Amino acid sequence: MGVRNVSIFISDPINFSAAFRVRLGRVWHIADQLNLFSPSWINSTRFVLDTNRGKVRREHYSETNSETDLAIFVRDGNSIPFPDFPEHLDIPGELEVMLWKEYGRAKV
Incomplete structure (x- = not known):
């Protein structure tokens, strides 16, 4: 898409952030897909969480x-808990909608 990411930040577990959050398992899957199927300059993208x-x-x-x-994350010998997004709320969106693509319609 022509966007060069350096870091992708995972949304903080704060009130009203549910629309921007996904489970960490899905984040890891996205990272794996980027590494497997994208050019090498994207492979340097970091997924970062703020705690x-x-x-x-x-x-x-x-x-x-x-x-x-x-x-649980362990950094510098310290255990850092991070609330994962509840599984029942983690519903993937439709790619066509998220990318604003219009299929089957004439462009004006």
Whole structure:
């Protein structure tokens, strides 16, 4: 699409941010797809989360507690919890709508 990303920030778990959030498992999948099927300059894109202890990246991810939906990141020996987006709310959008493409309609 002609956009050169350096970092992709994951939305903070704050009130009214649900429309901009996805589960971390889906974020990891998007990152894997970028690395597998895109030019090498996109492979340097970082996925970054902001926490109360500073930024963390996928490399800091340790596990997600399935009971509490807290993702645990470990950075500098410290365990950093991050609320994952609830699975029942993580509904993928339609790509055609998100990219504003109009299929089957004449362009005026």
